[in-house]
Amino acid sequence: MPSVRDVTLDLLRERRLTRIFANPGSTEVPFLTGFPEDIEFVLGLHEGAVVGMATGWAIATDEPAFVMLHTTAGLGNAVGALATARVNRAPLVVVVGQQDRRHLELEPFLTGRLSGLAGDYPVSVAEPVRAQDVPALIDRAWHEARWDRGPALVIVPMNDWLEEAGEPHELVSPRRVLRGALASATQVAALAELLDGAAAPALVAGALADTPAAWSAVVSLAERLDCPVWQESFGARAGFPQDHPLFAGHLPADRTRLRRTLAGHDVILSVAAPVFRQYRFDAGPLVEPGTSLALVTEDATEAHRSPVALALVADVADVCRQLAERLPQRTGAVREPPAPEPDPIEARSDAPLRARDVFDALAARLPADAVVIEETPSSKPDLHAALRARAPLGFLSAAMGGLGFALPAAAGVRMALPERPVVAVVGDGSSLYSIQSLWSAQRYRCGVLYVVLNNGGYAVMDRLAEAQRAGERGPWPVIDDVDYAALAGAFGCPAERVETGEQLQQALGRLVPTLAVRDEPFLLEVVVEPGERFEP
Numbered sequence: 300m301p302s303v304r305d306v307t308l309d310l311l312r313e314r315r316l317t318r319i320f321a322n323p324g325s326t327e328v329p330f331l332t333g334f335p336e337d338i339e340f341v342l343g344l345h346e347g348a349v350v351g352m353a354t355g356w357a358i359a360t361d362e363p364a365f366v367m368l369h370t371t372a373g374l375g376n377a378v379g380a381l382a383t384a385r386v387n388r389a390p391l392v393v394v395v396g397q398q399d400r401r402h403l404e405l406e407p408f409l410t411g412r413l414s415g416l417a418g419d420y421p422v423s424v425a426e427p428v429r430a431q432d433v434p435a436l437i438d439r440a441w442h443e444a445r446w447d448r449g450p451a452l453v454i455v456p457m458n459d460w461l462e463e464a465g466e467p468h469e470l471v472s473p474r475r476v477l478r479g480a481l482a483s484a485t486q487v488a489a490l491a492e493l494l495d496g497a498a499a500p501a502l503v504a505g506a507l508a509d510t511p512a513a514w515s516a517v518v519s520l521a522e523r524l525d526c527p528v529w530q531e532s533f534g535a536r537a538g539f540p541q542d543h544p545l546f547a548g549h550l551p552a553d554r555t556r557l558r559r560t561l562a563g564h565d566v567i568l569s570v571a572a573p574v575f576r577q578y579r580f581d582a583g584p585l586v587e588p589g590t591s592l593a594l595v596t597e598d599a600t601e602a603h604r605s606p607v608a609l610a611l612v613a614d615v616a617d618v619c620r621q622l623a624e625r626l627p628q629r630t631g632a633v634r635e636p637p638a639p640e641p642d643p644i645e646a647r648s649d650a651p652l653r654a655r656d657v658f659d660a661l662a663a664r665l666p667a668d669a670v671v672i673e674e675t676p677s678s679k680p681d682l683h684a685a686l687r688a689r690a691p692l693g694f695l696s697a698a699m700g701g702l703g704f705a706l707p708a709a710a711g712v713r714m715a716l717p718e719r720p721v722v723a724v725v726g727d728g729s730s731l732y733s734i735q736s737l738w739s740a741q742r743y744r745c746g747v748l749y750v751v752l753n754n755g756g757y758a759v760m761d762r763l764a765e766a767q768r769a770g771e772r773g774p775w776p777v778i779d780d781v782d783y784a785a786l787a788g789a790f791g792c793p794a795e796r797v798e799t800g801e802q803l804q805q806a807l808g809r810l811v812p813t814l815a816v817r818d819e820p821f822l823l824e825v826v827v828e829p830g831e832r833f834e835p
């Protein structure tokens with residue numbers, strides 16, 4: 300008679316969940332002991348790193364990743380990363396181990412109060428009434444993670460795994476789901492009418508358009524309208540080629556500048572970006588009075604909280620393609636995108652390096668298919684200006700700002716896409732939230748280039764404190780005594796520290812050509828001066 304564990308392992312194979320990202324404890328031992336070799340086990344040394352790697356992997360494969368966490372301590376450590384997975388729309392099937400159900404009511408050691416621990420960030424949380432329900436709930440979690448785009452949790456008491464599964468064992472979810480999400484001609488006509496009447500339309504592209512199909516459809520639509528395309532602020536991904544002549548830049552992070560940037564456009568269509576996610580509130584309307592806002596997205600909840608005149612919830616690529624076909628060719632007065640400031644670091648070889656120099660040096664060398672994973676709080680606008688996404692998944696970031704994502708996510712992306720160069724560019728402070736993921740990157744042969752910008756502390760926090768009250772600082776100290784290259788070395792990840800433009804050029808000249816083929820991570824610590832100005 301097969302056990303619940305046997306049936307679950309078969310289910311994992313059927314659903315191609317053949318890689319398990321975990322940090323296990325005693326409650327997971329019955330499942331993991333004697334683990335089959337065809338399911339690869341990936342150990343993360345902290346649950347933030349476990350979920351971050353799984354998130355990178357799920358995003359890069361566009362399929363659910365399987366995660367296993369250890370009761371309260373494990374799930375508790377993972378909550379921030381699970382929230383990031385939800386906002387980044389990464390499908391995760393997360394099994395959380397629980398004490399043996401036969402004495403749960405006594406609340407023995409390791410009993411977890413688990414169902415509410417991650418709040419409402421999971422797309423679903425299931426607890427099997429009987430051990431025999433475990434495989435069915437994991438299967439349902441797979442569907443929910445995949446379609447609701449986020450982490451689906453299943454809490455499994457440790458003794459359930461070795462119970463008899465019962466025969467024949469029934470899985471109560473469909474084996475295959477086909478979903479239709481195409482807009483009808485009438486629905487597209489409503490949007491087309493709005494755009495057709497526009498004197499000066501504009502597009503805003505967002506993370507949900509970051510697929511090859513949506514990229515080309517948004518490009519066709521933008522070219523048809525001959526209008527500028529902005530990138531949403533705080534986006535998780537790009538959604539439009541940022542080297543295209545119609546690319547106008549990233550929307551600013553505060554309401555006033557956002558309104559000014561979009562002024563002069565009478566119809567603004569947001570393609571797969573919520574309207575809007577800017578950070579700072581200022582008095583005044585979101586856009587100039589008289590501007591019509593519209594949205595096309597696959598995410599109904601995103602549509603429900605967007606104050607637009609018209610929202611169309613449907614397949615974004617299909618809607619853009621249909622719009623491009625039915626709208627007449629417009630000739631607009633197209634603004635030239637701002638040329639990147641030429642500032643070769645050779646010209647300032649004596650001066651301390653700035654973050655911008657590092658981005659320029661990377662931009663000059665990275666190939667168009669590179670995946671850049673960003674976590675550089677104080678220099679994010681400079682990174683956007685210099686390192687433009689030129690292919691889908693060319694840019695990836697934690698869409699809700701939780702630090703500790705870039706390092707593990709980069710390892711997960713590289714595991715999934717071993718042919719694409721992967722570079723994680725992170726602040727020194729940011730790197731410390733999941734620094735132990737360097738160990739997983741070297742253990743699982745993920746050839747990521749980690750560039751750590753060492754500016755001696757939390758620069759963005761210093762700038763924000765100054766903006767709060769001129770001449771003031773916060774009580775947090777500088778962090779200028781951490782040796783990042785040595786930390787990487789301690790985890791088995793080769794590393795180097797550079798301080799001059801020449802050293803930087805040499806290191807990148809050596810490392811970048813290896814990125815498509817290397818199977819060993821490398822951490823490049825670059826000493827930079829903290830930026831003086833900060834305008835996100």
Ligand SMILES: Cc1ncc(C[n+]2csc(CCOP(=O)(O)OP(=O)(O)O)c2C)c(N)n1
Pocket residue numbers: 379674675676677678700701702703725726727728729730732754756757758759760
């Ligand atoms: C998990 C988490 N904790 C705290 C913060 C708040 N926070 C935002 S930026 C920042 C400092 C980041 O420092 P660093 O990575 O060195 O970047 P810099 O500001 O120097 O560019 C902090 C602590 C956060 N976003 N996420």
